[in-house]
Amino acid sequence: MSIPRFWREIRQRYKGIGVECGNCGRVYFPPRAICPRCRRNSLGKMNELEISGRGKVVSFTEIHDPMPDFKMLAPYIMVIVEMDEGVRMTGHLVDVEPDEVESGMKVEATLRKLGEESPSGIIYYGYKFRPCR
Numbered sequence: 001m002s003i004p005r006f007w008r009e010i011r012q013r014y015k016g017i018g019v020e021c022g023n024c025g026r027v028y029f030p031p032r033a034i035c036p037r038c039r040r041n042s043l044g045k046m047n048e049l050e051i052s053g054r055g056k057v058v059s060f061t062e063i064h065d066p067m068p069d070f071k072m073l074a075p076y077i078m079v080i081v082e083m084d085e086g087v088r089m090t091g092h093l094v095d096v097e098p099d100e101v102e103s104g105m106k107v108e109a110t111l112r113k114l115g116e117e118s119p120s121g122i123i124y125y126g127y128k129f130r131p132c133r
């Protein structure tokens with residue numbers, strides 16, 4: 001990801017800000033400028049919405065051979081989560097054993113350090129999911 005794009009998106013990523021279409025009520029994360037369903041009817045009606053961070057697992061995969069940036073984390077679990085707001089998010093699932101993961105499991109998003117961008121040493125953060133206990 002390029003640096004300008006990173007800075008543009010950091011606020012949304014940090015706070016879990018999505019948008020809700022004022023026309024049809026659909027929620028999008030990351031935020032979109034217009035609703036792909038309503039198109040011009042949604043212009044100027046996309047309202048910021050804080051995502052609660054809670055949802056349930058709809059699908060999961062155990063990754064054994066990840067991209068170089070995530071090598072130290074392998075094996076890890078990628079999940080698709082349907083948030084309480086209805087939007088789907090993809091992310092890592094942590095604090096759980098692989099054989100404990102199942103569809104429908106309740107999870108919550110948590111802010112984690114994802115890595116450091118060298119050589120500048122910028123630390124970037126993102127969300128990960130963990131089971132609701």
Ligand SMILES: [Zn+2]
Pocket residue numbers: 021022023024025026035036037038039042
């Ligand atoms: Zn819409």
